[in-house]
Amino acid sequence: MKRCVVGIGQSDGSECNRRGGEVPTVWFTSMASLAAVLSDDNRALLRLIDERQPRSLTELADWSGRKVPNLSRTLRTMAGYGLVELKKNARDVQPIALATEFLVVLD
Numbered sequence: 001m002k003r004c005v006v007g008i009g010q011s012d013g014s015e016c017n018r019r020g021g022e023v024p025t026v027w028f029t030s031m032a033s034l035a036a037v038l039s040d041d042n043r044a045l046l047r048l049i050d051e052r053q054p055r056s057l058t059e060l061a062d063w064s065g066r067k068v069p070n071l072s073r074t075l076r077t078m079a080g081y082g083l084v085e086l087k088k089n090a091r092d093v094q095p096i097a098l099a100t101e102f103l104v105v106l107d
Contacts, residue, residue, distance in 0.1 A: 004099035008034055008106065024105050026081050037077060038102060049097040056092035
């Protein structure tokens with residue numbers, strides 16, 4: 001599994017360093033935004049991508065039971081946080097999970 005340390009709020013990580021904790025590599029502006037992006041369904045989607053390695057969004061849509069526009073929107077949001085990579089191939093976009101395990105650092 002690929003581990004990602006997540007923080008909430010705008011910080012440079014100096015407080016985590018003073019306490020000897022892990023420094024977040026991904027920051028969310030609020031607990032609500034973290035909950036929306038890392039919902040149970042979205043974490044299951046990341047695991048599915050990591051385990052089955054789909055070649056396209058269409059293939060992932062078939063496996064997940066979600067529609068391509070919904071997946072595309074969700075994956076673009078996750079890509080913005082660095083949780084997935086959307087690799088453009090000749091005619092398709094291949095999703096690649098960059099994180100599947102999360103450690104959330106709270107103050």
